[in-house]
Amino acid sequence: MSAILEVTDLSKAYAGVHALDGVSFAVEAGSITGLIGPNGSGKSTAIDCISGFQKLDGGKVVLAGTDITGRAAHRIARTGLMRTFQTVRVYERLALSDNLAIAAQQFDAATWVDEFLRTRRYRDAIEASEARARRLVELIGLQRYYEAEVGILSYGQKKLVALAAALMPHPRIVVLDEPVAGVNPSRIREIEEALRQLNEAGETFLIVEHNVEFITNLCHRVVVLEQGRKLAEGTAAEIHTDSRVLEAYLGMTPEMAVAEMESRP
Amino acid sequence: MKLAVALVAALAFAALPLLTNSNYIMGIGVSALIFTVAAAALNLIYGYTGLLSFAQLGFWGIGGYASALTVVTFGGTFWWGLVWAAVINAAVALVVGYPTLRTNRHAFVIVTLTFALLVTMIARDWVDLTRGALGIPNLPPPVAFGYEFGTTGRFYWIAWAFSVAMLAFLYALCTSRIGRTLVAIKQNEPLVRAQGISPMPYKLASFALSAAITGAAGGVYSFHLGIIDPLFLDFYFMQTFLIIVIIGGAGSFWGVVVSGIALSALPEVLRFSADFRMIIYGLILVVVMFVMPSGVAGWLRERRLTRLREQLR
Numbered sequence: 001m002s003a004i005l006e007v008t009d010l011s012k013a014y015a016g017v018h019a020l021d022g023v024s025f026a027v028e029a030g031s032i033t034g035l036i037g038p039n040g041s042g043k044s045t046a047i048d049c050i051s052g053f054q055k056l057d058g059g060k061v062v063l064a065g066t067d068i069t070g071r072a073a074h075r076i077a078r079t080g081l082m083r084t085f086q087t088v089r090v091y092e093r094l095a096l097s098d099n100l101a102i103a104a105q106q107f108d109a110a111t112w113v114d115e116f117l118r119t120r121r122y123r124d125a126i127e128a129s130e131a132r133a134r135r136l137v138e139l140i141g142l143q144r145y146y147e148a149e150v151g152i153l154s155y156g157q158k159k160l161v162a163l164a165a166a167l168m169p170h171p172r173i174v175v176l177d178e179p180v181a182g183v184n185p186s187r188i189r190e191i192e193e194a195l196r197q198l199n200e201a202g203e204t205f206l207i208v209e210h211n212v213e214f215i216t217n218l219c220h221r222v223v224v225l226e227q228g229r230k231l232a233e234g235t236a237a238e239i240h241t242d243s244r245v246l247e248a249y250l251g252m253t254p255e256m257a258v259a260e261m262e263s264r265p
Numbered sequence: 266m267k268l269a270v271a272l273v274a275a276l277a278f279a280a281l282p283l284l285t286n287s288n289y290i291m292g293i294g295v296s297a298l299i300f301t302v303a304a305a306a307l308n309l310i311y312g313y314t315g316l317l318s319f320a321q322l323g324f325w326g327i328g329g330y331a332s333a334l335t336v337v338t339f340g341g342t343f344w345w346g347l348v349w350a351a352v353i354n355a356a357v358a359l360v361v362g363y364p365t366l367r368t369n370r371h372a373f374v375i376v377t378l379t380f381a382l383l384v385t386m387i388a389r390d391w392v393d394l395t396r397g398a399l400g401i402p403n404l405p406p407p408v409a410f411g412y413e414f415g416t417t418g419r420f421y422w423i424a425w426a427f428s429v430a431m432l433a434f435l436y437a438l439c440t441s442r443i444g445r446t447l448v449a450i451k452q453n454e455p456l457v458r459a460q461g462i463s464p465m466p467y468k469l470a471s472f473a474l475s476a477a478i479t480g481a482a483g484g485v486y487s488f489h490l491g492i493i494d495p496l497f498l499d500f501y502f503m504q505t506f507l508i509i510v511i512i513g514g515a516g517s518f519w520g521v522v523v524s525g526i527a528l529s530a531l532p533e534v535l536r537f538s539a540d541f542r543m544i545i546y547g548l549i550l551v552v553v554m555f556v557m558p559s560g561v562a563g564w565l566r567e568r569r570l571t572r573l574r575e576q577l578r
Contacts, residue, residue, distance in 0.1 A: 053458075072463070073455075073458040074457075074458045074462055075461075077458070077459055077460055078461040082460070083459050084459075085455070085456070085459075089453050089459075090453070091448070091452045091456070092453075093448075093452055094445070094448065094449065098445060101445075102446065102449050102457075102460060102462075103460045105446070105462075106461035107461065112442070112443055115441055115442055144577070148577070149573075152570060165460070169460075
């Protein structure tokens with residue numbers, strides 16, 4: 001396997017506070033990589049810097065061999081990196097079908113001239129986009145809402161719409177910012193299953209999440225951040241037993257936990 | 266279906282000069298058509314792209330003066346006057362828009378308002394060009410192939426053809442992928458950027474097109490009046506366009522077109538009560554805004570959504 005996304009020595013400071021301090025990691029093509037860490041550890045800043053929504057102070061981001069460091073967000077997206085947002089972002093007052101179609105329209109060859117003249121190229125692009133949209137909507141189980149305005153959906157359903165939109169243009173990598181935060185637990189299973197299926201079909205994911213169980217169930221590799229630095233990296237099983245990680249997350253190591261339990265009457 | 270209704274309505278409007286000899290009624294018809302076009306252009310930048318532009322008043326004035334000056338000072342035809350009105354406005358919009366659209370939406374409102382006031386001052390104070398408060402009277406009627414559009418009845422055809430062409434263009438634009446992208450930018454700009462679309466060219470293009478169409482509309486209207494002076498930049502016009510858009514429902518193409526025709530005719534229909542007509546007009550506006558805060562089209566849409574929610578429950 002080769003790395004589709006390589007992040008080297010990422011640095012970012014807000015008013016002198018280091019949000020990111022030399023973070024490096026890589027995402028293998030075809031993998032699901034998790035990025036976890038306590039609140040304020042720099043996860044969101046990291047993906048904002050990678051996707052061009054924040055200017056980084058130092059470091060390098062390479063996507064599929066192309067240096068995308070410091071590029072504008074829309075140019076990074078065109079290079080093949082699609083992302084979602086922590087607080088769900090969808091076009092509330094557009095139909096689900098339009099939400100998905102817009103996500104793909106920048107990536108087909110049809111121009112406005114093609115559209116005006118209804119050329120073959122335009123019709124092919126629309127047909128391909130429509131087919132992709134139908135398949136993704138089926139995957140997220142929202143077929144009956146296909147023509148409905150997204151605003152009527154629940155928060156969890158909107159997260160699924162955002163996921164489907166990110167997948168629309170066949171990106172090289174999809175970056176998900178807290179895909180299950182604030183989502184009803186029964187739906188978390190559905191999202192997990194959908195992501196697994198998509199990954200088996202060849203999609204690559206980088207997932208930022210608080211929900212450790214979700215991450216360990218799903219991810220091939222996990223990167224742990226704490227206070228802007230990389231604390232640990234490894235498989236889910238390795239991370240699960242890493243005492244530094246447990247201390248960062250729980251404030252205590254397993255030994256300390258056992259000691260505390262034993263000291264209780 | 267909507268298009269069939271629109272076609273029938275357009276033909277019905279074309280028939281107005283055949284139904285009446287009254288210059289008064291045809292004059293209202295001309296105003297209604299031109300105001301509807303200007304409101305639809307405002308709808309493009311405000312209703313679709315989500316940027317409230319008071320610069321429309323400035324574009325309207327620049328368009329009026331540009332076409333009047335083309336004919337009177339530079340010896341061109343009315344038709345070239347309209348072309349200049351559109352071209353100059355598009356260029357001005359690009360120059361004003363490029364820096365302004367980089368700021369936020371609130372700053373955009375203030376800058377466009379200032380721009381409109383600036384144009385008003387130029388119209389009044391650049392006496393060598395605009396003849397100041399005296400204005401430019403006696404604008405000659407347009408001529409095409411030796412046919413002079415000298416009466417209100419004849420001029421009505423120009424206004425009609427102009428509005429049908431502009432509205433058809435705006436309709437094609439607003440229902441295209443470009444129009445949908447403008448709506449997307451209004452609703453969620455960061456998401457648009459995350460999907461590989463740069464919002465700036467779309468915002469600039471919609472601002473420039475809106476300016477060009479408003480300018481051409483101003484050009485037609487100035488020749489309808491036959492005179493242009495600084496009163497052409499009275500805030501009354503901006504207010505009219507904005508009321509049409511808000512009552513019709515910002516972001517709804519047909520809502521704004523229907524409300525443009527209806528609200529241009531309404532003050533005249535209310536003439537049966539000469540003393541109270543503007544009070545009644547105001548009351549109607551207030552009541553509509555109370556009952557339908559997002560315009561007629563917004564109100565219809567909400568009802569549709571409520572029904573849909575019940576169905577899906």
